[in-house]
Amino acid sequence: MEHETTILQRMAAxxxxxxxxxxxxxxxxxxxxxRSWFTHPEDVEDLSQxxxxxLWRSAHRFDPNIAGEASFVxxxxxxxxxxxxxxxxxxxxxxxxxxxxxxxxxxxxxEQTLDADRIVGMIAGFRPEQRTVMSLFFKLxxxxxxxxxxxxxxxGTVKSYIRRxxxxxxxxxxxxxxxxxxx
Numbered sequence: 001m002e003h004e005t006t007i008l009q010r011m012a013a014x015x016x017x018x019x020x021x022x023x024x025x026x027x028x029x030x031x032x033x034x035r036s037w038f039t040h041p042e043d044v045e046d047l048s049q050x051x052x053x054x055l056w057r058s059a060h061r062f063d064p065n066i067a068g069e070a071s072f073v074x075x076x077x078x079x080x081x082x083x084x085x086x087x088x089x090x091x092x093x094x095x096x097x098x099x100x101x102x103x104x105x106x107x108x109x110x111e112q113t114l115d116a117d118r119i120v121g122m123i124a125g126f127r128p129e130q131r132t133v134m135s136l137f138f139k140l141x142x143x144x145x146x147x148x149x150x151x152x153x154x155x156g157t158v159k160s161y162i163r164r165x166x167x168x169x170x171x172x173x174x175x176x177x178x179x180x181x182x183x
Contacts, residue, residue, distance in 0.1 A: 006061045007069060008062040008069055009064070019052070030073065038084075066135075066150075129153065133165075137149070139164050
């Protein structure tokens with residue numbers, strides 16, 4: 001079954017009309033998200049322009065097999081909102097997805113680095129659907145509902161994949177019983 005080329009795929013291919021189509025299709029969504037965080041209309045307009053520029057630059061990263069186009073637009077919008085708040089020195093009570101400020105935190109130890117490598121290895125062993133769900137949840141910061149919508153996986157299944165994945169990783173990081181007995 002052949003999929004229709006999306007607006008973002010057309011943008012990635014350099015189709016100038018796709019930028020206008022993207023504006024028409026997603027400006028309302030972007031502005032609605034912006035109004036939920038910003039009180040000044042000019043901030044919402046600036047955000048909208050920043051998002052459109054970033055969508056043009058990042059359109060090549062969009063993969064319709066991983067997430068829907070609207071989910072990709074929401075992810076870019078959310079990142080731009082966080083960046084705008086950081087630039088303005090304001091804080092917002094949301095989990096940061098990238099560029100976190102670790103000033104004042106303890107340096108990363110060799111053990112933590114090894115744990116991170118083990119976690120990546122464990123997740124690589126998950127079934128493809130669960131790997132996708134875990135990536136969307138942890139890397140892109142998508143909600144359970146957004147993941148369900150983007151992947152067409154039932155909401156309950158998305159929640160189960162995440163819960164089982166987190167438990168598997170936690171169990172994989174705990175010292176083995178033999179190591180605990182010898183300590």
